[in-house]
Amino acid sequence: MKLFRAAAIAFLLVVCLAGLLANVVAPASCARQFREQPDAPPSHAHWLGTDDLGRDRFSRLLYGTRVSLFLAPAAAALAGVLAALIGGVAGLAGGWIESCLMAATDLFLSMPWLFLLVTVRALLPLDVSPWASVTITFALLGCLGWAAAARVVCADVRTLWSSDALLLGHASGSSGLHLLRWHIVPRLKPVLWAQFWISIPVFILSEANLSILGLGVAEPLPSWGSLLSELESFPVFTTQPWQLAPLFLLVATVSCFHLALQNQESWA
């Protein structure tokens, strides 16, 4: 099992590195069109062929990896910060503040958030720039994905706050801020860290779903989701398997995340 985990982590590192160095590794820019070669099969010049607009598929895959693999963690970090703030305040304050914040959390947990996400994403202006669309998509994912983690954080903070160690700290005159800084936050780190890592594959899949529905990242900027939306225009069981490269990369990456995160899932 350790070997599989190591292989998964190595694969994720390679994919991250490829995304990070997209402008060095990619043979062309993601928007450059080779107009004389639309829908070309794989060749030396275009390893995965070109799309119907003549853009190099391999380059778009690398740039798409950068977008999906670096903005999903950003969204997960945003969700983690919101969960820590809301759950932390609820757990520390207790009483009616906790009741109100946990009611809000319940509300978010009660709504199938894809409904909310589709609704809000579709109501954004039609003429936003591609970078704005990608930022908005992942920011929305972050803003809507905090609820489950906030519940865990709230329960943990409440337990810690009433633990013997903190009662002793109180009795020996430590301030609340001191206890928070040195005793609560360090003990919450593993939970928040686990939530952060678990959210990444969830957000990658959500972005893919949104983009396939035409509500995610806008053209010409590629992401794994927007590359997968091409599947609508040709049969998936195609005679041109290289067109399925984004799907294989997405499935492999998300699988590797699950494999690498098996220990984290027990924390969350």
Added chain:
Amino acid sequence: MGTLSLGPDPRPMISLLKFAARILVILTLGGFLGATLVRLAPGYGVDQEELDFRLSSSSIQFLRQADSPNVSLFTFYARYMLGLLHGNLGYSRNLQEPVRQLLAERLPETLKSVTLALVLGWMAGLSLAMAAALARNGLLSAAASLLASIMLCIPAAVLALLFVDAQLPGRLVLALIVFPKIFQYARSLLNRSVALPHVLLAHARGAGGLRILLCHALPVAGPQLLALAGVSVSMAFAAAIPVEALCDLPGIGQLAWQAALGRDLVVLVNLTMIVTLVTVLANSAAELASRASRGGET
């Protein structure tokens, strides 16, 4: 000595009333939250026609005023709630039909899909989890885990596209989305239950695998499985959007997608409330059943 009778125990009734009040509050807040997000979103009132470069700025301004009537969020929501009390859910600007009629046409379709998905997903997930917990060799467990892991890694929309291409019924996609989560959670619960001391003792005394599972492991895991049942309803409803939109199933998932693309606020608020109601009811029912199975208060 005889016991003093105080009449029927009021506690279950109070609990039920608390549940009902919670559902009502969540529902009202859910609708309001949906309306707030939609109303305050920067694209509210922006129409595709605005992208027509031939239109002057005054024409665009006119279009915006026509699309977003000058009412505040609270006025909009108050009017909506008042209408709701009279059974009027409003009128869809996009589809030119009363929302009530749209929901009457489409909700049964989604309920049918979601019910089928839950039945199939639970049957496959739970039976494979039971088989994996019972199996002595790890092959079945590994094969089922691999299948579940692959399903968890494929976006619902891609599964829907695969089914469209293969000309398979789109409803089955929802079952494939529900199945892996049921399997993984149920297997982990059953494995934990099977390792409990009293179950190990029963095993040592020669009880058969099936007997151990049905009489010892499942009753222990039961309350948590019931809680999972509530969550799985929400899961199936969320997956209904991409699946119905791509498989052309005329349910509320497809309606939500069409309404979102057409910026149909009234439909979106109604859908938010209905889906919230269904998921809250499912979760509350699961919680009540779970408490009852633990022998606690109902």
